[in-house]
Amino acid sequence: MKLVIIDTGSANxxxxxxxxxxxxxxxxxSSDPADIKAADRLILPGVGTAAAVMGGVERLRLRExxxxxxxxxxxxxxxxxxxxxxxxxxxxxxxxxECLGIIxxxxxxxxxAAGLTLPHMGWNTVSHDGTGLFAGIPDGAYFYFVxxxxxxxxxxxxxxxxxxxxxxxxxxxxxxxxxxxxxEKSGRHGAALLRxxxxx
Amino acid sequence: xxxxxxIPCLDVREGVVVKxxxxxxxxxxxxxxxxxxxxxxxxxDELVFYDITASSDGRRVDKSWVARVAEVIDIPFAVAGxxxxxxxxxxxxxxxxxxxxxxxxxxxxxxxxxxxxxxxGVQCVVVGIDSYRDPASGECLVxxxxxxxxxxxxxxxxxxxxxxxxxxxxxxEITLNMMNxxxxxxxxxxxxxSAVRERCAVPLIASGGAGAMEHFRDAFREAGVDGAxxxxxxxKRTIAIPDLKAYLRKEGVCVRD
Numbered sequence: 350m351k352l353v354i355i356d357t358g359s360a361n362x363x364x365x366x367x368x369x370x371x372x373x374x375x376x377x378x379s380s381d382p383a384d385i386k387a388a389d390r391l392i393l394p395g396v397g398t399a400a401a402v403m404g405g406v407e408r409l410r411l412r413e414x415x416x417x418x419x420x421x422x423x424x425x426x427x428x429x430x431x432x433x434x435x436x437x438x439x440x441x442x443x444x445x446x447e448c449l450g451i452i453x454x455x456x457x458x459x460x461x462a463a464g465l466t467l468p469h470m471g472w473n474t475v476s477h478d479g480t481g482l483f484a485g486i487p488d489g490a491y492f493y494f495v496x497x498x499x500x501x502x503x504x505x506x507x508x509x510x511x512x513x514x515x516x517x518x519x520x521x522x523x524x525x526x527x528x529x530x531x532x533e534k535s536g537r538h539g540a541a542l543l544r545x546x547x548x549x
Numbered sequence: 550x551x552x553x554x555x556i557p558c559l560d561v562r563e564g565v566v567v568k569x570x571x572x573x574x575x576x577x578x579x580x581x582x583x584x585x586x587x588x589x590x591x592x593x594d595e596l597v598f599y600d601i602t603a604s605s606d607g608r609r610v611d612k613s614w615v616a617r618v619a620e621v622i623d624i625p626f627a628v629a630g631x632x633x634x635x636x637x638x639x640x641x642x643x644x645x646x647x648x649x650x651x652x653x654x655x656x657x658x659x660x661x662x663x664x665x666x667x668x669x670g671v672q673c674v675v676v677g678i679d680s681y682r683d684p685a686s687g688e689c690l691v692x693x694x695x696x697x698x699x700x701x702x703x704x705x706x707x708x709x710x711x712x713x714x715x716x717x718x719x720x721x722e723i724t725l726n727m728m729n730x731x732x733x734x735x736x737x738x739x740x741x742x743s744a745v746r747e748r749c750a751v752p753l754i755a756s757g758g759a760g761a762m763e764h765f766r767d768a769f770r771e772a773g774v775d776g777a778x779x780x781x782x783x784x785k786r787t788i789a790i791p792d793l794k795a796y797l798r799k800e801g802v803c804v805r806d
Contacts, residue, residue: 363616363619363643363644363645364619364645364647367619367620367645368623370620371620371623396669396670396673397668397669397670398670461750464773465551466749466750466751466752466753466775467750467751468671468672468721468722468751468752469551470672470721470722470752470775471551471552471553471554471594471595471752471775471776472551472552472554472594472805473550473551473552474550491552491805491806493624493625495625495647495672496672497671497672511550512551531625533623534623534624534625534647535623535624536589536623536624537623539623540623
């Protein structure tokens with residue numbers, strides 16, 4: 350399998366690569382559009398801010414290769430968020446960040462609710478219907494989250510988590526999938542989700 | 550619901566895991582990778598590795614073991630010790646650590662917190678605070694260079710002030726090491742934890758003093774911390790993590806199964 354981790358220049362790619370190696374895969378880390386187009390599976394990680402990740406996508410001219418992908422693609426954390434139309438996580442003093450626009454929706458900050466700390470950091474439960482990425486994973490399983498922004502519940506939502514507000518913790522639209530949590534850091538359930546992605 | 554985190558802390562000195570009483574008289578507890586794997590398998594929610602000699606010796610942490618840890622475990626982990634620059638942090642994160650935790654270097658140059666947060670995001674940046682409660686005045690002050698007892702100093706910073714400043718500068722999480730309790734196994738300093746909790750809008754991790762399962766319960770229920778960190782009770786198998794989680798669940802604390 351040609352498994353490619355898309356390098357947008359901002360992410361901690363080693364964690365994802367090591368999780369895939371534990372499953373017996375040998376991923377290629379690349380920012381070359383030709384590699385992305387030739388892949389059988391794509392993983393789009395993201396760490397930092399939406400502005401930084403989209404900055405990398407545009408600078409490395411990856412937008413077209415990503416949005417025209419026909420193989421299964423999994424966005425992780427910010428990689429999930431940038432599948433949306435735009436993000437309010439902008440650089441200081443600037444407007445919303447235009448994202449990939451594969452899914453119609455806007456990434457917004459989690460609310461500052463009483464008694465809830467931000468970032469939303471730690472293990473939280475995901476409600477899902479047990480199909481697709483979640484096949485064989487119990488409803489309400491814990492996954493590891495680290496984020497302060499999220500997508501609201503959308504027609505494409507296939508996993509929901511509550512932290513002050515209910516938000517999209519997993520989504521799918523055709524071959525494009527995304528998870529707000531970090532499957533590569535989510536113990537056995539995370540490994541099961543990645544295995545499901547590889548066998549789609 | 551967000552689970553409260555149980556966090557074994559592995560104090561690393563010269564490539565092995567050690568534990569001392571009140572940061573002194575270190576004894577060897579085992580290999581880094583073996584203990585990391587054991588805790589991940591037993592249900593730890595996260596691990597913290599502190600290279601407790603690094604800051605006071607002016608050395609950087611040895612990075613090769615970070616990559617070895619990242620190869621074998623599938624839960625998040627933080628690395629602390631001697632991280633003085635954005636480049637130090639970048640290398641550790643690139644090896645697969647999820648967070649970097651800074652302590653003495655942040656006291657030397659508080660702008661380091663902001664530079665790290667700007668580059669990697671606040672979620673990567675933990676500020677560790679070694680807090681000492683003066684028995685005479687009752688006031689809590691920040692200590693520096695606690696990895697080496699001969700160089701440890703008590704700063705003039707009050708713990709609560711530093712908690713606020715660290716957040717203002719971009720800390721995404723605070724670990725409060727309560728030094729009077731460290732290694733004593735008499736419980737966390739709940740009064741101090743509660744006072745810090747009131748000023749802390751980012752996740753707060755309690756550290757120093759866990760000796761029994763009730764101590765974890767009290768830190769979660771009475772002080773409202775997000776995570777509880779402990780070392781010797783786990784290393785010496787006084788408390789098994791699955792038993793601790795079963796106990797906490799029975800006591801009404803939300804923990805991951």
